[in-house]
Amino acid sequence: MVAGTAIRFRLPLDLPSNLIMGIVVLPMAAKYLFQYRWAPSFAVLSVVAAVAGALLTFASMGEVSTPLLVAQSGRILGLGVLLAVFLWAKALAGTRRTVFAFALGSIVNVAFVGANDANLWKFTLAAPLTLLLLSLPRVYGRRFPQALVLAALAGASLAFDSRSLAGFLVVALALTLTLPSSRSELPRSRGSWLTAVRIALVVLGAYLLLQAAILEGMLGDEIRDRTQAQIQTGGSVLTGGRPEVGASVALLTANPWGFGAGVLASPQDILVAKTGMAALGYDPNNGYVENYMFGLGFEVHSVLGNLWILAGPIGALLALFAAVWLIRGIADEVSSGVASAVAIYLATRSLWDIGFSPLFTSATLLPLALAVIATTRVSKRRQPDPLYYP
Secondary structure (H helix, E strand, O other): OOOHOOOOOOOOOOHHHHHHHHHHHHHHHHHHHHOOOOOHHHHHHHHHHHHHHHHHHHOOOOOOOOHHHHHOOOOHHHHHHHHHHHHHHHHOOOHHHHHHHHHHHHHHEEEEEEEOOOHHHHHHHHHHHHHEEEEEEEOOHHHHEEEEEEEEHHHHHHHOOOOOHHHHHHHHHHHHHHHOOOOOOOOHHHHHHHHHHHHHHHHHHHHHHHHHHHHHHOHHHHHHHHHHHHHHHHHHHHHOOOOOHHHHHHHHHHHOOOOOOOEEOOOOOOOEEEEEEOOOOOOOOOOOOOHHHHHOOOOOOOOHHHHHHHHHHHHHHHHHHHHHHHHHHHHHHHHOOOOOOHHHHHHHHHHHHHHOOOOHHHOOHHHHHHHHHHHHHOOOOOOOOOOOOO
């Protein structure tokens, strides 16, 4: 079942296939939500956000698409449903086997949806192979095998122009190599938040070092030239490489209550978005905005931005809740010395997705990340996974 959630089938009205799979086993899986901290609240928020997105759609005066409403509402609802499925699998089979099964399903999915020839590694193979290799029996939970795999994957990512993935892997490598051998004597909450600060500093350091290496031409002239152009356009790699941020800010400033899960962007909405992107120095009159971002609904390349637009403040709260949970969860695991490399990768990747990736590509990986870092209610101290070592 976990493998099946990674495989996308085309269903009528673009209903997400993994949502249907999740609903089938939900009677068995739902009870596991209540065994883990934070999980019930996230699941309830996903349901409320899906309802809010539908209500905003029905109240909208703009053009509405029924297939879009079904697809987007299904993705939002699926965040909570898939979390229950992954927690069910984690409780019965362990974290490693859950991630491994999902990775196998992701690889099979390539046969169904095909490969992205624009960059085969970056857009098709990188995430499945990262999850697969880091969840192998002789790798998962073992410091130096994990470090070797992370280093190899980071090198491949840099070679194939996947800068953000390389950054996640470098952060995971640094934290894996410096995991404490035992829990600190600091109180749990204080130790976790101090670790969160440490992780933030590691992320900042990796970002600065990677950017410096790129700008020095150490990773090739093509990557250097593109990075320099992004910095000149937006003032930084983030704003230059993600001008959709300007569209999000402009749209939500104009309508902070959101637009609705099934609402199509109007010409006025597109003009507002273009104005926000132009304010970052980006030229929005290139077809990308009309065809990709607003060709069918709204796509602002951000889980937070998309959920806010689709479901209003409740959608934004859902995304922020997930971000806080990820930060707290991975900080607790790192400070406890039990964090696996795949948990660190999933947490950092999902935090990036909340800010800078489409909901469509993040709607399955985010619940998986939350399930991996979730801790049970019965234990006051984070204990190793019962199947942590194969």
